Amino acid sequence: MSVRVVARVRPLLKAEAEKDQILSIHEGSNGKAQIVKIPNPKIQSEEYSFNFAAAYNASCSQQELFDAEVAPTIKHLFQGFDVTLFAYGVTGSGKTHTMRGGKSLGDRGMIPRMLSNIYRKSKALEKASNGETTIDVTMSYYEIYTDRVFDLLEPLEKRTPTGLPIREAEGGKTVVAGLSEVACSNLKDFEVLYDKANANRSVGSTKLNAESSRSHAILCVKVTISTASETRASTISAIDLAGSEDNRRTGNVKERLVESASINKSLFVLAQCVEAISKKQNRIPYRESKMTRILSLGQNNGLTVMILNLPPTKAFHLDTLSSLNFANRTKKIEVREIENEPIFKGPPRPPTAATTNGGMARQPLRPLNNAANVNILANREAKADKEKPAKLFSVYADKSKSTTTTRAIPQKSSPLKRSAADALASSRPAKQSRPTPSNSSFLRKGPPETTTITKATLESLVEKKVAEILAAREANDAPPSAVPQQTDTEREQAISAEVQARLDSIEKRLEGQEGERAEGLSYLFMAKQHQARGEDGHALKMYELAQPFFPGNGKLERKIEKLRAKILSSRRREKQTTLEDDDAEQSRGTGQDDSDGPRTKGRSRGQRMDVDESYQADQNEASYHDGQEQEIGYSDDELPRPRKKTSRKALNRPKSRIAPRTDSPDPLVDRDGQEADQSMPGPTPRTQHLIDILNSRSVSKLKALNGLGVKKAEAILQHLQEDDDMQLANWHDVLSLDVRGIGKRSWEVMREGVLV
Numbered sequence: 001m002s003v004r005v006v007a008r009v010r011p012l013l014k015a016e017a018e019k020d021q022i023l024s025i026h027e028g029s030n031g032k033a034q035i036v037k038i039p040n041p042k043i044q045s046e047e048y049s050f051n052f053a054a055a056y057n058a059s060c061s062q063q064e065l066f067d068a069e070v071a072p073t074i075k076h077l078f079q080g081f082d083v084t085l086f087a088y089g090v091t092g093s094g095k096t097h098t099m100r101g102g103k104s105l106g107d108r109g110m111i112p113r114m115l116s117n118i119y120r121k122s123k124a125l126e127k128a129s130n131g132e133t134t135i136d137v138t139m140s141y142y143e144i145y146t147d148r149v150f151d152l153l154e155p156l157e158k159r160t161p162t163g164l165p166i167r168e169a170e171g172g173k174t175v176v177a178g179l180s181e182v183a184c185s186n187l188k189d190f191e192v193l194y195d196k197a198n199a200n201r202s203v204g205s206t207k208l209n210a211e212s213s214r215s216h217a218i219l220c221v222k223v224t225i226s227t228a229s230e231t232r233a234s235t236i237s238a239i240d241l242a243g244s245e246d247n248r249r250t251g252n253v254k255e256r257l258v259e260s261a262s263i264n265k266s267l268f269v270l271a272q273c274v275e276a277i278s279k280k281q282n283r284i285p286y287r288e289s290k291m292t293r294i295l296s297l298g299q300n301n302g303l304t305v306m307i308l309n310l311p312p313t314k315a316f317h318l319d320t321l322s323s324l325n326f327a328n329r330t331k332k333i334e335v336r337e338i339e340n341e342p343i344f345k346g347p348p349r350p351p352t353a354a355t356t357n358g359g360m361a362r363q364p365l366r367p368l369n370n371a372a373n374v375n376i377l378a379n380r381e382a383k384a385d386k387e388k389p390a391k392l393f394s395v396y397a398d399k400s401k402s403t404t405t406t407r408a409i410p411q412k413s414s415p416l417k418r419s420a421a422d423a424l425a426s427s428r429p430a431k432q433s434r435p436t437p438s439n440s441s442f443l444r445k446g447p448p449e450t451t452t453i454t455k456a457t458l459e460s461l462v463e464k465k466v467a468e469i470l471a472a473r474e475a476n477d478a479p480p481s482a483v484p485q486q487t488d489t490e491r492e493q494a495i496s497a498e499v500q501a502r503l504d505s506i507e508k509r510l511e512g513q514e515g516e517r518a519e520g521l522s523y524l525f526m527a528k529q530h531q532a533r534g535e536d537g538h539a540l541k542m543y544e545l546a547q548p549f550f551p552g553n554g555k556l557e558r559k560i561e562k563l564r565a566k567i568l569s570s571r572r573r574e575k576q577t578t579l580e581d582d583d584a585e586q587s588r589g590t591g592q593d594d595s596d597g598p599r600t601k602g603r604s605r606g607q608r609m610d611v612d613e614s615y616q617a618d619q620n621e622a623s624y625h626d627g628q629e630q631e632i633g634y635s636d637d638e639l640p641r642p643r644k645k646t647s648r649k650a651l652n653r654p655k656s657r658i659a660p661r662t663d664s665p666d667p668l669v670d671r672d673g674q675e676a677d678q679s680m681p682g683p684t685p686r687t688q689h690l691i692d693i694l695n696s697r698s699v700s701k702l703k704a705l706n707g708l709g710v711k712k713a714e715a716i717l718q719h720l721q722e723d724d725d726m727q728l729a730n731w732h733d734v735l736s737l738d739v740r741g742i743g744k745r746s747w748e749v750m751r752e753g754v755l756v
């Protein structure tokens with residue numbers, strides 16, 4: 001089934017006026033509120049309509065929303081399905097209000113209501129079973145802040161600069177390694193824990209939201225139902241995404257801008273994933289952001305509900321249109337409704353795909369066209385052509401053809417499963433049973449008569465196994481069902497170790513490719529951000545850094561050329577203006593009228609920045625804002641500052657002398673009070689020395705830097721070691737290093753202390 005997308009319009013805030021409202025909710029053909037209408041920003045008389053599973057207007061209470069959208073999913077959670085519930089929308093649209101809500105009873109959001117419902121259901125079930133069934137509830141809660149994962153249940157001091165790693169686990173699920181999981185047996189305990197954890201969440205104030213979430217917060221509640229014969233666990237994940245931000249309006253600077261870049265990047269990747277899935281593209285860029293890896297939209301099994309939060313006023317017109325477009329694509333994503341397999345107590349069951357592959361669980365790289373029917377299709381194909389098994393995936397190098405056959409075996413009846421009557425009564429389509437794996441492992445398929453394993457055999461075994469694992473992942477199926485003869489255990493173990501080593505290396509290689517592309521994309525993203533702020537020099541640098549990751553990309557080459565030409569002509573104009581200023585200066589010296597001198601300079605720079613052609617040229621590229629980029633021109637505080645009006649005193653100084661700066665600790669570097677720019681000559685000796693130390697990655701040299709304690713030195717080192725090949729070239733590169741707790745001032749202090 002597809003992702004259920006529902007829209008919720010928030011009420012007007014105090015500072016918002018009724019006359020500025022632009023959204024309206026309308027009934028669909030079934031008589032239910034489903035349609036959101038919004039005027040065309042260019043032609044007000046025209047309206048766009050977006051149809052969703054449901055649409056809620058500003059008067060919708062938390063209780064109404066919960067009853068309609070969340071309560072039904074909890075029923076499925078208890079039937080063994082995983083559930084993902086997430087709030088999406090621009091900053092200030094009401095995501096946190098929807099998910100967490102306020103403190104009063106009526107204001108409580110979906111999360112506390114969800115827990116309250118889970119505990120109530122658990123108690124009722126336990127009671128009805130006369131103690132035969134026990135239900136445990138555990139939770140984990142973490143945030144993704146600047147693309148790093150932090151445990152919200154741990155105190156802030158325990159955080160490491162790089163955060164927790166994420167891994168792919170059994171069943172293709174993405175998990176956070178080392179995350180704490182806390183048992184929580186009643187609502188009261190939960191509320192204490194949840195409030196405490198929320199105090200750890202990164203929140204900050206922007207012009208658009210006084211309490212803006214600076215991270216994506218993910219709460220996972222695991223419900224484990226145990227009877228005498230089996231145990232089944234399923235998880236509901238409630239995700240409060242950070243909102244996309246238009247930094248022309250947030251007033252963000254410094255740290256907020258870094259956060260914002262990371263938020264926007266992850267949402268941009270999410271939009272790219274959704275676009276790729278909806279266009280049925282081969283490659284879905286999940287891995288390019290931690291948030292998309294964790295959310296795994298379209299890859300996760302179970303039920304997914306997205307609440308699209310919408311601010312009602314025209315101040316958010318383009319953002320809202322962009323969110324509506326995004327949601328419109330999201331609703332087309334198919335997710336597999338597969339219930340989690342119970343763990344049977346008693347005699348051991350045959351191993352599953354996940355247990356036979358040494359824990360290696362790679363996510364499938366291509367979404368299914370119609371995931372719900374995948375097993376049926378696979379069976380049909382397998383029947384029609386026994387030689388040609390169903391291939392349900394596509395990876396970089398699937399040379400060998402898998403001999404996997406898929407077989408859907410009816411599940412054992414279980415007291416934990418819903419009855420057929422339940423399934424019929426459900427508003428959702430009947431579940432798809434997870435096929436039970438056969439009792440064979442592929443290792444046993446090797447020719448029994450061969451005792452020595454050649455390299456070629458090993459290669460082919462590895463390839464076959466990779467193909468099988470991926471097929472199993474994709475179709476949620478098990479390895480081959482043919483039962484080969486027993487082979488020698490020692491030989492199996494030997495192969496197993498070697499095979500596993502090869503698998504690991506293949507996995508690493510694939511990860512490497514993804515990682516590189518991600519790095520390239522992040523340069524592109526930063527380039528766009530610089531360009532949007534009119535910082536063409538930095539933008540060019542970032543595009544150039546991105547270029548090696550996209551060899552032969554004509555569009556990128558043209559963009560770089562265009563930007564170079566623009567900067568060149570800009571410099572020429574500047575030079576021209578300087579000459580004119582010099583003339584004016586000379587005139588002043590000779591008593592001529594000087595009134596236009598410095599002002600002309602300031603104006604000409606301002607005009608240049610307002611019209612950023614290359615930024616306009618970007619509009620056709622996939623963007624999380626869809627069309628928001630149509631608007632150009634940025635608030636003055638985001639534009640590079642126009643040159644300070646030069647004082648008469650300074651003008652009279654001999655030209656060769658560099659005026660001492662009052663606003664920078666290092667007069668050698670930031671010669672005109674601005675951040676080092678591309679137009680500047682190479683780094684100064686001090687900057688170069690600092691760069692050399694950083695490039696050396698020597699911990700002792702780093703520790704010796706001015707103002708740097710052991711912890712910070714290690715944080716820098718860790719950051720640098722993430723990309724061992726990266727060599728910093730200039731001051732801008734140093735400032736671009738995203739090391740927690742180290743801002744521009746810290747770098748300047750380090751530079752000041754360098755002895756040359």
Ligand SMILES: Nc1ncnc2c1ncn2[C@@H]1O[C@H](COP(=O)(O)OP(=O)(O)OP(=O)(O)O)[C@@H](O)[C@H]1O
Nearest residue numbers: 010011091092093094095096097209212213242243
């Ligand atoms: N349904 C609602 N009823 C009443 N107030 C609401 C509602 N939705 C949002 N608000 C109010 O709107 C403001 C912004 O909401 P909220 O902080 O939830 O936005 P957000 O989308 O989470 O923003 P960000 O992405 O910046 O964290 C808050 O003051 C919140 O109380």
